[in-house]
Amino acid sequence: MFWQESDSEPQQPQVPDDVIDLMFPLQRCKSLPVDHAHALSEALISAVAWLADEPRAAIHTIHVAGSQNGWERPSHGREQHLLPSRRTKLGIRLPRARADELKTALEGRTLEIEGSSFTLGPAKERPLSPERTLFARYVVANADENEDQFLQRIASELGQRGIKIRKALCGKTISLSTPTGPMLTRSLMLAELNHDDAIALQQQGIGTHQSMGCGIFLPHKGIDAVAKTAS
Template sequence: MFWQDEEETSAITIPDDIVDVLFTLQCRSLPVDHAHALSQALLAAVPWLAEADAGIHTIHVAGSQNGWERPSHGGGQHLLLSRRTKLSIRVPEARVAALKAALEGISLDIGGAELGIGAGKPKRLGKPTTLFARYVAGPEDLDEEAFLRWTAERLREQLDIRVRKALCGKQTPLTTPNGALPTRSLMLADLKPEESLRLQQQGLGPHRLMGCGLFIPHKGIDAVHKAE
């Protein structure tokens, strides 16, 4: 874990050139390990996603609801989706209309599950000082300390972000035709607003179309521990 004293931050205007587009869904269940299947299905429907600096968030549901516990990756287990579950795709604002036109009203096959996509609504990125990525694909065979060093170096060199507080989470292999893709969850805290925005817009590491390196707002370190 990295931990340094926080610094004062100043208010900034958040540009809307990158947004998340949230689509309503019609789907009862979905494989837990669906990142690759979802990516391929969406790329088949919207080929320009591969060249648009886009990111596809994996579909996520609450850890527990009405006594149901979210299953772990592996074993062919399924998520139970609610009516409030959304599909979120991060794209340049100029691409929103084209994305909605391509996806609204279609159905996709995701690992044998039918995923019906409804209306999409853009949502601007905020400026939270704490961000969380469920999956970050870094170099293989790194322990937690080495992974955090890699994170700090890459953020400093590529995005001019200084890591102040970081917590590395559990490892999750994502299934692909070429074998398991190793990933780790990652929380970064005490980001400056401009750093937070930059990180959300550009991400960290490869495989953004499989949900890797995409950061979302989070409550903080305690909440990450509970999620793990």
């Protein structure tokens, strides 16, 4: 865990809109495998081939609410299934210039995901966040590195891009299924980024397999409570 206190950040400038998320509601979706990242990627790239070649395109995995009110989120695995609600959406991050093209290609389209299916409804655009604490559910990790080595590698990679991290915390280790075997990932939270770095991370992500939901940063409310629990 990295933990450096920093000076307060000045008022944040406006968030650029050249990269956005398109959020497609799922229609007629009864269930989905929890571990669906590779299958979802394959289905979408089969439907829209240029998603594989667009450098700023990334596909969010589909998530439902966590365990609460008697509902228990199933453990990770292809044999476990999510039960999407009417509010569940599929998100795809891409340049705004290609948003209309993707809407035309996917709205009303039915996708098959390992025995499950759903139809994509009319998409809404969601801008990137001005938050300076970001969270990635999956970042590709090396099998031979421990948590500290993972964080050191991430800090080095971001440093080469001119991005300085002050507070970083990695969480769950999860293996995503692929045709060539399981791919190890770790969750990652970065806090107190400066505004430009937070935007750059959302626009560009980190690491490989962003078409499988890896290295995609989302806004998070804060890291302090998590840090106190981890210490």
